[in-house]
Amino acid sequence: MPVNILFSxxxxxxxxxxxxxxxxxxxxxxxxxxxxxxxxxQVDYAAYAPNGGLLDFTxxxxxxxxxxxxxxxxxxxxxxxLTAPLARMVDxxxxxxxxxxxxxxxxxxxLGMDRHITAQxxxxxPDAPPLATERRVCVLGLGALGEAAAQALAALGxxxxxxxxxxxxxxxxxxxxxxxxxxxxxSRAEIVVLLLPDTPATENTLNTDTLALLxxxxxxINPGRGPLIDDEALLAxxxxxxxxxxxxDVFRVEPLPADHPYWAHPNVTVTPHIASETRPTTxxxxxxxxxxxxxxxxxxxxxxxxxxxY
Numbered sequence: 408m409p410v411n412i413l414f415s416x417x418x419x420x421x422x423x424x425x426x427x428x429x430x431x432x433x434x435x436x437x438x439x440x441x442x443x444x445x446x447x448x449q450v451d452y453a454a455y456a457p458n459g460g461l462l463d464f465t466x467x468x469x470x471x472x473x474x475x476x477x478x479x480x481x482x483x484x485x486x487x488x489l490t491a492p493l494a495r496m497v498d499x500x501x502x503x504x505x506x507x508x509x510x511x512x513x514x515x516x517x518l519g520m521d522r523h524i525t526a527q528x529x530x531x532x533p534d535a536p537p538l539a540t541e542r543r544v545c546v547l548g549l550g551a552l553g554e555a556a557a558q559a560l561a562a563l564g565x566x567x568x569x570x571x572x573x574x575x576x577x578x579x580x581x582x583x584x585x586x587x588x589x590x591x592x593x594s595r596a597e598i599v600v601l602l603l604p605d606t607p608a609t610e611n612t613l614n615t616d617t618l619a620l621l622x623x624x625x626x627x628i629n630p631g632r633g634p635l636i637d638d639e640a641l642l643a644x645x646x647x648x649x650x651x652x653x654x655x656d657v658f659r660v661e662p663l664p665a666d667h668p669y670w671a672h673p674n675v676t677v678t679p680h681i682a683s684e685t686r687p688t689t690x691x692x693x694x695x696x697x698x699x700x701x702x703x704x705x706x707x708x709x710x711x712x713x714x715x716x717y
Contacts, residue, residue, distance in 0.1 A: 409440045410702060411449050411469075416456035416476055418443075423687050428454065431695030437702060452701065454694050457482040464488040471701050474694050476685055478552070479632065481605040484716045495717070497709040498693050500686030502555045508630060508682040509556040509600055510563070512654050516598050516626045517542050517565075539564035545596035547589075547612060548603035548631060549575045549582065550717070552683075556600060568592045572608065593620040598628065604717035605632035615640040624651040630682030633658040638669075645674050656682040 414421060414428070421443055432439045447466035455461065456476045464470065470491040475483065480495045515521065518536050542565055546557040549571040561567045561579040568581040570592040575582045583592050589612075593599065599621065603609045613627065614637040627650060629636055638659070644650040654676040655669060661680055669675045697707050711717060 409438045410698065411445055411451045412439055412441045412698065413445050413450045413453045413461075414441060414443050415453055415459040415461040417458060420456070420476075420687075424454070424691055427687055427691035428695060431691050432698065435695055435699040437699065439698075452698050455483070462486070462488075464491070467491070472697065472707055474697050476690060476694070478683075478685070479605065480711050481632075481716060484711055484713055492707055493711045493713070494697055494707050494709045495711050496685055496690055496693060497551045498685060498690045500689035501683050502552055504686070505552045505602075505630060505683035506555045506559045508656075509602075509628065510559050512628050513544060513560060513565070513598055513600065514563075515654075516628075516652065540566060542566060542597055543568070543595050544598045544600065545570065545592045546580075546600045546602060547592070547635075548601065549577065549580075550602065550604070553600075553602035554580075556602060568596065589617070590620055593617055594622075596621060596625060598626045601627070601629040601631040601635045603631050603635055605634050606716040610634045611637040611640075613637065613641065615643070618644045618650060621650065623649055625649075626651050627653040627655075629653070630656040633661070642668055642672070645672060650674075652676070654678065656680055 414424060425441065428441055432441065448468050450467050451469060451471050453461070453470065453473045454476060455473050464486065465488045472492045472494060473489060474494050475496050478496045478501055480493065483489065483493065517539065544560055544565045544567050546553050546567065546569045549557065549569045553569065554577055557567050557569045557577065557580050568583060569575065569577060570583045570589055572584060574584045601612070603612060612635045618640055641650065641653060645653065652674045656678045657680055663669060663677060669677050700707055
């Protein structure tokens with residue numbers, strides 16, 4: 408009996424994913440039926456994006472797992488109609504893209520690139536930056552993306568502190584956790600990278616109080632989630648000069664409205680949610696592997712803890 412797999416995502420993604428999933432499932436030796444429309448009570452697995460239109464999972468009585476095409480699962484983790492296991496996308500292509508973006512923007516701040524790129528004014532100031540070993544970087548969030556970014560920065564010699572809600576142990580990284588750990592991590596961070604998930608517990612992680620802990624002139628990089636930052640508090644800290652600059656890739660409302668203060672602020676760089684993107688070629692491999700595991704009776708990869716929301 409074939410395994411029935413529903414592809415539920417934007418229609419334009421179907422011709423991209425269909426051959427990749429077909430190839431991967433065939434190579435796994437599976438007998439399968441892959442389609443964009445299936446009788447709900449016949450679906451075994453759903454390759455799923457929240458903007459694909461499927462919201463009510465109640466009729467999907469045979470569902471073995473929902474396999475997210477997105478790394479972020481905050482829009483589905485709280486869906487009360489979904490009782491089957493939910494796996495988030497942890498894709499090495501996505502991880503590599505995020506790592507490259509984070510390292511690039513950390514180096515931009517570390518080396519003071521903006522000064523030379525924008526100030527071609529004929530003034531010769533031989534002001535060399537410190538070595539990476541003298542620059543303190545803090546990565547908030549030590550999941551797959553945060554750990555990869557932290558390790559890449561440490562490999563370049565940066566003095567990296569990582570923070571997470573629960574204790575972690577990552578070679579080469581000073582790992583802190585809990586409220587006291589957050590305060591300590593921020594108090595010494597010259598550059599802060601936010602890669603936390605979006606949950607009620609992480610909303611406004613950077614707020615008036617926590618921003619005040621940062622050294623004067625600290626820089627903020629947020630490719631994680633928009634709600635991690637209290638926007639009004641950040642703008643106020645930028646206006647006083649306590650925060651030197653912020654590079655923001657994610658926002659509470661996207662696209663970022665044209666009249667939002669971030670666009671015009673001289674000490675804010677807005678990038679349009681491009682820090683990393685799911686790569687269909689590698690994402691399809693992750694989906695196929697989880698279906699193979701499900702059919703072989705093996706544990707699914709990257710399951711979401713529904714209580715934590717990630």
